[in-house]
Amino acid sequence: MKIAVISPDTHHLSNIQDILAKANKPYSIVGIIGGVQQIVAVVEQEQPDLLMLEGQDFSPADLQTLNRITSRFPELGMVLLCPPQPTEHLLEIMRAGVREVLSTPLDSNTLIKAVERFQQRFSLARMPVNQCKVLAFIPCKGGSGATFLATNIAYALAALENKRVALFDLNLQFGEASLFVHDSPPTTSIADVARQIQRLDGTFLASSMIPVLPNFGVLAAPEEPEQALEVKLEHIKLLFQVAMQHYDFVIIDIPRALNAISIYVLDLADLILPVLQQTLPSVRDAKRMSKSFHALNYPDEKIRMIINRYEKNADITLSDIEETLNMKMFKAVPNDYAVVNKSVNHGIPVVKLEPRRPVTKMLQEIAHELSHGVDQRSLFKKLFS
Ligand SMILES: Nc1ncnc2c1ncn2[C@@H]1O[C@H](COP(=O)(O)OP(=O)(O)OP(=O)(O)O)[C@@H](O)[C@H]1O
Numbered sequence: 001m002k003i004a005v006i007s008p009d010t011h012h013l014s015n016i017q018d019i020l021a022k023a024n025k026p027y028s029i030v031g032i033i034g035g036v037q038q039i040v041a042v043v044e045q046e047q048p049d050l051l052m053l054e055g056q057d058f059s060p061a062d063l064q065t066l067n068r069i070t071s072r073f074p075e076l077g078m079v080l081l082c083p084p085q086p087t088e089h090l091l092e093i094m095r096a097g098v099r100e101v102l103s104t105p106l107d108s109n110t111l112i113k114a115v116e117r118f119q120q121r122f123s124l125a126r127m128p129v130n131q132c133k134v135l136a137f138i139p140c141k142g143g144s145g146a147t148f149l150a151t152n153i154a155y156a157l158a159a160l161e162n163k164r165v166a167l168f169d170l171n172l173q174f175g176e177a178s179l180f181v182h183d184s185p186p187t188t189s190i191a192d193v194a195r196q197i198q199r200l201d202g203t204f205l206a207s208s209m210i211p212v213l214p215n216f217g218v219l220a221a222p223e224e225p226e227q228a229l230e231v232k233l234e235h236i237k238l239l240f241q242v243a244m245q246h247y248d249f250v251i252i253d254i255p256r257a258l259n260a261i262s263i264y265v266l267d268l269a270d271l272i273l274p275v276l277q278q279t280l281p282s283v284r285d286a287k288r289m290s291k292s293f294h295a296l297n298y299p300d301e302k303i304r305m306i307i308n309r310y311e312k313n314a315d316i317t318l319s320d321i322e323e324t325l326n327m328k329m330f331k332a333v334p335n336d337y338a339v340v341n342k343s344v345n346h347g348i349p350v351v352k353l354e355p356r357r358p359v360t361k362m363l364q365e366i367a368h369e370l371s372h373g374v375d376q377r378s379l380f381k382k383l384f385s
């Protein structure tokens with residue numbers, strides 16, 4: 001951290017520099033003889049993180065200059081060192097954007113503590129932002145298995161890959177995603193979050209979701225379809241803004257309809273995973289959907305089509321589909337009526353219910369690849385060549 005100290009008095013300046021040097025911290029310190037008028041030059045030349053300005057008195061003109069400086073360099077920390085000030089003057093100093101005022105003559109401990117407080121805020125602000133991935137699952141045709149895959153892959157990411165996962169059911173009118181991984185109906189939904197949007201932060205979001213696992217929550221669709229009307233695009237935007245700071249994966253189950261909300265989510269998604277089956281109507285709809293994605297200017301790498309209920313010997317083969325859609329499929333999830341039906345009927349994810357079945361193994365593989373960023377296409381080739 002770089003600290004610039006400005007003071008009109010040589011003796012005071014070296015005193016402050018000495019105290020900072022004795023703190024035994026890796027601070028880089030520059031000292032300048034001067035006052036308010038020197039600040040801009042010092043900031044532009046030295047680019048300090050923290051500026052300490054020492055002086056006897058700060059006139060209204062000085063405060064105006066300080067105000068301009070704190071607005072122009074909002075990242076710069078500013079500490080004023082001056083004799084004790086009356087409360088009204090302190091308030092004016094604060095209004096000029098100065099967050100800390102220390103009284104002189106200086107007590108070295110107070111000075112070091114103030115710098116440490118700034119250092120803490122400074123480190124927090126520079127912590128790498130959470131690298132959240134947004135995955136949107138969308139059925140090419142109704143009943144393709146998008147909800148089954150979204151919920152079960154979300155569960156696998158949390159249970160097996162140790163990721164913090166949030167799943168949002170954006171089938172606002174008839175969504176039931178939570179029931180795929182949880183055995184009782186939800187008590188809160190996305191409509192409750194929309195109604196209290198001003199309270200939304202990480203804690204409120206977590207408490208509004210069904211805690212399937214300590215690191216996996218589902219934000220359910222509203223119980224009553226008419227409540228869906230309460231959820232607006234503005235709410236969804238805030239929901240993502242908050243969620244992306246707290247989770248490694250935000251998984252979205254979205255309906256087929258293209259509307260303002262679904263397009264917002266598709267734009268935002270790192271990957272879109274359309275789900276289709278080996279039937280002509282499904283492939284036809286997949287073709288239409290991929291045309292829409294083209295029209296929306298999504299790059300091919302953003303789309304990862306999944307064939308669900310895959311049967312090797314079906315009339316329409318994998319290569320038929322790839323040829324028709326002119327696109328490699330990301331994965332093929334085996335058909336397993338007995339296991340999937342049991343899982344869906346009991347609200348128990350297949351990873352927990354039947355970990356050894358081929359359908360489960362494929363979901364584990366998908367979760368693993370999504371969390372490790374392996375080149376999915378080459379792996380797919382290996383599996384089906
Ligand atoms: N791999 C599979 N093997 C066998 N059955 C499956 C498989 N995947 C899904 N199913 C069955 O298909 C049904 C429909 O799946 P799901 O509700 O996930 O589809 P969807 O694409 O979300 O449909 P909707 O358009 O209603 O949102 C599920 O109830 C499940 O029983």
Ligand SMILES: [Mg+2]
Nearest residue numbers: 146147171253
């Ligand atoms: Mg669904």
